[in-house]
Amino acid sequence: MPDWFTLTATELQALQLSLSVALRSVLFNLLPAIAIAWLLTRRRFPGRLLLDAMVHLPLVLPPVVIGYLLLLLFGVRGPLGAWLQHAFDVRLVFTSTGAALATAVMSFPLMVRSMRIALENADGGLEEAARTLGASVMDRFCTITLPLMLPGVLAGVVTAFAAGLGEFGAVITFVGNIPGETQTLPLALYSALQTPDGDTHAVHLATLSCVLGLSGLVLAEWLARALRRYLGRTA
Amino acid sequence: MLTVQLRKRRSEFSLDLQFSVPESGVVALFGASGCGKSTTANLIAGLITPDSGFIQLGDEVLLDTAQNINQPAEQRRIGYVFQDARLFPHYTVEGNLRYGLQRARQQPVIKFDAVVTLLGLEPLLQRRPQQLSGGEKQRVALGRALLAQPRLLLLDEPLASLDQPRREEVLPYLERVRDQLKIPMVYISHQFEEVLRLATHVVLMQQGRTLAQGDLAAMSLEPALRGLIGAEALGAVVDGKVQEIDEYSRLARVALGNGHVSVDANQLQCGQRVRLQLLARDLILALSPPQGLSVRNMLQGVITRLTPDDRHATLVTVDVGGVMLIARITTSSADEMKLHDGLCIWILVKAVTLRGHVFASGDTRSV
Numbered sequence: 001m002p003d004w005f006t007l008t009a010t011e012l013q014a015l016q017l018s019l020s021v022a023l024r025s026v027l028f029n030l031l032p033a034i035a036i037a038w039l040l041t042r043r044r045f046p047g048r049l050l051l052d053a054m055v056h057l058p059l060v061l062p063p064v065v066i067g068y069l070l071l072l073l074f075g076v077r078g079p080l081g082a083w084l085q086h087a088f089d090v091r092l093v094f095t096s097t098g099a100a101l102a103t104a105v106m107s108f109p110l111m112v113r114s115m116r117i118a119l120e121n122a123d124g125g126l127e128e129a130a131r132t133l134g135a136s137v138m139d140r141f142c143t144i145t146l147p148l149m150l151p152g153v154l155a156g157v158v159t160a161f162a163a164g165l166g167e168f169g170a171v172i173t174f175v176g177n178i179p180g181e182t183q184t185l186p187l188a189l190y191s192a193l194q195t196p197d198g199d200t201h202a203v204h205l206a207t208l209s210c211v212l213g214l215s216g217l218v219l220a221e222w223l224a225r226a227l228r229r230y231l232g233r234t235a
Numbered sequence: 236m237l238t239v240q241l242r243k244r245r246s247e248f249s250l251d252l253q254f255s256v257p258e259s260g261v262v263a264l265f266g267a268s269g270c271g272k273s274t275t276a277n278l279i280a281g282l283i284t285p286d287s288g289f290i291q292l293g294d295e296v297l298l299d300t301a302q303n304i305n306q307p308a309e310q311r312r313i314g315y316v317f318q319d320a321r322l323f324p325h326y327t328v329e330g331n332l333r334y335g336l337q338r339a340r341q342q343p344v345i346k347f348d349a350v351v352t353l354l355g356l357e358p359l360l361q362r363r364p365q366q367l368s369g370g371e372k373q374r375v376a377l378g379r380a381l382l383a384q385p386r387l388l389l390l391d392e393p394l395a396s397l398d399q400p401r402r403e404e405v406l407p408y409l410e411r412v413r414d415q416l417k418i419p420m421v422y423i424s425h426q427f428e429e430v431l432r433l434a435t436h437v438v439l440m441q442q443g444r445t446l447a448q449g450d451l452a453a454m455s456l457e458p459a460l461r462g463l464i465g466a467e468a469l470g471a472v473v474d475g476k477v478q479e480i481d482e483y484s485r486l487a488r489v490a491l492g493n494g495h496v497s498v499d500a501n502q503l504q505c506g507q508r509v510r511l512q513l514l515a516r517d518l519i520l521a522l523s524p525p526q527g528l529s530v531r532n533m534l535q536g537v538i539t540r541l542t543p544d545d546r547h548a549t550l551v552t553v554d555v556g557g558v559m560l561i562a563r564i565t566t567s568s569a570d571e572m573k574l575h576d577g578l579c580i581w582i583l584v585k586a587v588t589l590r591g592h593v594f595a596s597g598d599t600r601s602v
Contacts, residue, residue, distance in 0.1 A: 133309075133383045134310070144323060
């Protein structure tokens with residue numbers, strides 16, 4: 001009789017690795033995503049449409065293409081990969097840092113989207129008012145824009161984190177499927193499905209993924225509502 | 236002086252505006268909705284840049300496209316009160332008020348406590364903007380703009396989003412700011428009532444152009460104004476002094492040119508300077524002093540101008556000992572009476588409307 005309720009060491013390891021990879025990808029994305037969202041909503045410049053399309057590319061491309069492109073760029077013989085190896089002795093291929101990078105690229109559009117919607121809803125007139133009161137660009141951004149887009153930032157972070165836990169295609173293409181190093185939850189699940197008697201593993205890992213994803217989405221929505229109430233708009 | 240010259244072309248309309256008014260007092264930019272008033276406000280504040288333009292306030296040039304001078308909005312020190320208040324929802328009322336104060340570049344002259352008292356904001360300080368009524372929001376927005384230590388206060392239809400009772404709640408505070416703080420004000424409005432209450436000077440605007448400019452009394456006689464406010468609202472605005480109050484009838488006698496008129500004495504005091512409006516439709520002209528009439532107010536003057544108004548009516552401007560009044564009578568009466576420039580005439584006034592008190596520029600105090 002298989003044990004349906006206790007996680008094995010391999011499963012725990014995959015969970016831990018997924019959490020770590022997702023967290024690092026979110027931290028890596030946070031500032032660039034805020035900057036890009038601000039650029040896309042508040043500034044008019046040539047090439048804005050192109051930038052917008054580039055940011056959203058991972059949403060429409062097969063993840064395996066992203067993984068392959070990363071491999072070309074950051075592989076041991078890729079231009080950036082060789083440089084990183086030479087200059088900083090950093091290797092991305094087959095490491096969890098590489099998994100975090102692949103996850104970051106995949107979840108970047110999710111973060112930007114969520115922040116962008118928040119920025120579009122934040123009244124630009126308030127920034128104008130702050131300007132007439134003597135606030136410089138940075139000052140306005142920190143005291144007015146950022147607090148007003150905070151619900152979107154938090155929602156974006158939680159959504160990207162939850163999605164990052166389950167990134168499969170780009171990760172397996174770029175960094176492979178190495179237990180303890182790059183084998184995150186979906187990769188472990190994939191391996192379990194490939195092994196005879198892997199059913200218990202598969203059920204555990206699938207359940208875990210569902211619970212994490214669901215909690216992430218509920219938490220994101222709850223946070224956004226709480227913040228919107230705090231900022232004085234109805235949820 | 237405040238000198239403004241602005242040119243801005245947009246696909247839907249073009250703005251080509253210039254005016255020059257004394258610094259002290261309130262200049263009203265008056266025109267119908269969509270004549271470019273808000274664009275003008277944003278141009279003066281520096282939120283948008285004109286194709287070409289020049290703005291000088293006192294000795295300082297804020298904008299001169301010919302010299303490549305364009306002070307950014309955050310350095311212009313122009314207090315802007317927006318039509319929609321634009322209070323920061325994540326700050327309390329106090330936080331909103333202090334926002335500009337904390338960023339003021341010089342020692343504050345306008346103090347926090349003074350503004351709170353002047354605008355009656357004490358009970359609101361700990362509230363959030365979303366807990367305020369429309370009128371309260373505008374008072375906070377006014378206070379916030381004042382505390383940024385502006386050298387010019389720009390008000391873009393601050394009462395337009397309020398209903399009539401709420402407007403009456405805010406207007407007295409605007410009068411207080413006008414009378415007690417020595418800050419030049421540009422007041423943008425399409426409500427002539429507000430202009431009558433607050434302005435010392437008026438710039439008439441139509442489709443992005445300046446139609447006429449001058450002090451309020453002169454502008455109230457301006458034929459171009461007739462097109463903007465209609466014949467019914469047209470009437471001379473005059474400033475007078477309360478000479479005496481008849482306690483029995485509760486009527487105040489106000490000196491006006493070479494004569495005087497009586498108005499409702501409600502809340503008036505002897506010696507007070509008041510602003511009156513004599514609507515053109517409420518004036519009756521007579522060639523000789525009439526007798527046996529119920530009308531109490533009678534003045535004598537000389538016709539200075541006859542302007543055809545529409546098919547039926549003529550506008551008659553009369554000099555009553557240095558004060559100009561305007562009457563609207565039927566063209567057939569004007570013909571029968573053989574009215575002409577220089578003719579001596581009697582004016583009967585059916586009603587005089589009190590339009591608040593007068594802004595005395597000599598009587599300014601700093602808070």
